[in-house]
Amino acid sequence: MLDIRAxxxxxxxRIRPHVRRTPLEPSADLGRESGGAVFxxxxxxxxxxxxxxxxxxxRLLALDPDQRRAGIVTAxxxxxxxxxxxxxxxxxxxxxxxxPEGASALKVRxxxxxxxxxxxxGSTCDVTEAYARxxxxxxxxxYMSPYxxxxxxxxxxxxxxxxxxxLPQVDCIMASVGGxxxxxxxxxxxxxxxxxxxxxxxxxxHSPVMAASVRAGRILDVQTLDTLSDGTAGxxxxxxxTFDPCRTLVDDWVLVNEEEIRSAMIRVFDAHRLVIEGAAxxxxxxxxxxxxxxxxxxxxLVVCGGNIDVGLFKRLVCPSVSQI
Numbered sequence: 321m322l323d324i325r326a327x328x329x330x331x332x333x334r335i336r337p338h339v340r341r342t343p344l345e346p347s348a349d350l351g352r353e354s355g356g357a358v359f360x361x362x363x364x365x366x367x368x369x370x371x372x373x374x375x376x377x378x379r380l381l382a383l384d385p386d387q388r389r390a391g392i393v394t395a396x397x398x399x400x401x402x403x404x405x406x407x408x409x410x411x412x413x414x415x416x417x418x419x420p421e422g423a424s425a426l427k428v429r430x431x432x433x434x435x436x437x438x439x440x441x442g443s444t445c446d447v448t449e450a451y452a453r454x455x456x457x458x459x460x461x462x463y464m465s466p467y468x469x470x471x472x473x474x475x476x477x478x479x480x481x482x483x484x485x486x487l488p489q490v491d492c493i494m495a496s497v498g499g500x501x502x503x504x505x506x507x508x509x510x511x512x513x514x515x516x517x518x519x520x521x522x523x524x525x526h527s528p529v530m531a532a533s534v535r536a537g538r539i540l541d542v543q544t545l546d547t548l549s550d551g552t553a554g555x556x557x558x559x560x561x562t563f564d565p566c567r568t569l570v571d572d573w574v575l576v577n578e579e580e581i582r583s584a585m586i587r588v589f590d591a592h593r594l595v596i597e598g599a600a601x602x603x604x605x606x607x608x609x610x611x612x613x614x615x616x617x618x619x620x621l622v623v624c625g626g627n628i629d630v631g632l633f634k635r636l637v638c639p640s641v642s643q644i
Contacts, residue, residue, distance in 0.1 A: 321564050324508020327474025331378040332481050338377045338410060340366050344486045344620065349591035350604070353611040356491075357618045360588075361483055364596055364626030368402040368430070371479055371624050372466070375501060376403035378475030379408070379464050380411050391415045391463045395445070395452035398427030399551050399625055400466035405436040415461070418452040420445055424550055426629040444544070445498075445554025455526040467501030476505030483620045484513050491617035494610075496602040496624055497521040497530045497573075498552030500562030506622070507569035520572045522606030524549040524581060526599075529556050530566055531573040539563055548581045548598030548636075551625060576605035582636050584608060588623075589637065597628040617629075 335642075343362045350358040363371035380392070392415035394404045401417040408415055416437045419428065423440075431438055442448040449465070456463035467474060479502065483493060493510060497503045500521075507519040523531050526547035534541045539556050547553050555562070576584075584604035586595050600623045605616070607621055 321568070322403050322470055322473065322561060324473060324477050324505060325512030327470055328477025328481055328505060328509040331374070331471070332476040332478040335374060335377045335475060335478065336379050338371050338407070341482060342366055344483060347591065349587070350607065350621070353608060354614040354617060356614060356616045358607070359487065359620045360592070361479060361620055361622045362594070363479065364594065364600060364623050368399070368406045369625055369627040370399040370403065371476060371502060371622070372399045372403035373406055374478050375472035375475035375505070376400060376464070377407040377410070379469055379471040380404070380407040380413055383462060383470045387462050388413050390461045392464050393418065393452050393456035394464040394466070395419070395449040395461070396466055398424045399627060401436065402427060402430055402434070402627070404464060405431055405434040409434060414452065418448050418455070420448045424627070424629060427627055430627070436612070441464065444555065449557055465557065467499030467562050468557050470561060473501050473505045473562065476502045477509035479622060480494040480506035480509035484510060487618060487620060488514070489618065490517055490620050492518040492520060492614060492619045493622070494520040494522055494603050494607055494619065495622040496549065496552050496599045497523050497566070498527070498554065498599070499556055500530050500566045501624065502624060503570055504562040504565035508565050509546065511569050516524060517572045518573060519569060520606065520610065521566065521570045522574050522576065522603045523552065524602055525575045525577050527553040528575050531575060533563065534570070534573065537567070548578055548603045549600035551597060552602065554611070574606040574609055576602055576609060580609065586637055594623070595626055595628065595633060596623055597625045600624050600626065628630070
C-alpha cells in the first residue's frame with residue numbers, strides 16, 4: 321500500500337507557496353450535539369473554493385519538463401477541474417478539462433472564467449473519466465485523475481497534517497467521500513501519526529459507492545442517483561489506489577439522505593454564516609447522525625468546499641421565496 325504519510329509530508333512542502341493553510345474553527349453549535357469540541361476545517365476558503373487545489377497543484381508540480389510541454393487531460397464534476405485550471409494558470413501548463421454533461425452550471429462558469437479549455441463527454445463521472453484517460457493516452461499527455469493518483473492523494477493528505485498540527489489529540493476526523501482521494505489522504509496521514517484517531521467517511525445515500533465497495537471487499541459498479549453532493553457523485557475507477565486505504569484505514573462509514581444534507585447546509589449557514597456545497601453538507605450531516613457515538617469527543621469536520629450555485633442555495637434555504 322502507498323506510504324501516504326510520506327507522500328503528504330512531501331506534498332505539504334512542495335505546495336506550500338501555492339495553497340492556503342485553511343482555518344480550523346470551533347463550532348459551539350455543533351459541539352452542543354455531542355457535548356464535545358467540534359471544529360470545522362474550512363477548505364471552502366481554499367483557492368477555487370475547495371480542497372482539490374492541494375492534490376491538483378501537487379500533481380502538476382510533479383510533472384517532468386516533457387510532460388509539461390505535452391500538457392495534461394483531466395476529468396471532473398467541477399471542483400477538481402477548477403483546481404487543475406488554477407494550477408495550470410499559476411504554473412504555465414496547458415491542458416483540457418473533461419466534464420460530464422450535467423456538471424454544475426456554476427462550476428462551468430468558473431472554469432470558463434479561468435480560461436480553461438473544456439470538453440463535455442458522458443452523463444456520469446466514471447464515463448467522463450474513462451474518456452479523458454483514453455484521450456490523454458492517444459495524444460501522449462498525462463491524465464490527471466481526481467483521486468486515482470499518488471500525488472493527488474498525497475496533496476489531499478496535507479489536510480490531515482494541518483488538522484493534527486492544531487489538534488494532535490483529535491479523537492475523530494470526518495470527511496465526505498467520492499472517489500476516496502480526500503479520505504484516503506487524511507486516513508493514511510493521520511493513522512501514521514495517531515492510530516487512535518477515528519476516521520469516518522461520509523456519503524450520500526444516492527451515491528454510496530465507496531462504502532458499498534468496502535463492504536463488498538471489491539470496487540462495485542453501483543447505481544447512483546442525483547444528489548446535492550455532486551462533488552462526490554459517481555463511480556470509482558477500477559483498480560483505484562484509494563480503495564485499499566479506504567478499506568483498511570477508514571474506521572466507520574455513515575450515509576445520509578438528501579434532506580439531511582440540506583438541513584446540514586442550512587444549519588451551518590444559520591450558525592456560522594458560511595455557504596457550503598452539498599459535499600460539505602454530507603460531512604456535517606454525518607456528524608449529526610453520529611453525534612450520540614461521539615459524546616465528549618474532539619471532532620474535526622472537513623468542510624470540503626463551498627461551490628454551490630446561488631439559485632440552488634436560495635431554493636434550499638427558503639423554497640417559498642425562491643423567485644426573489
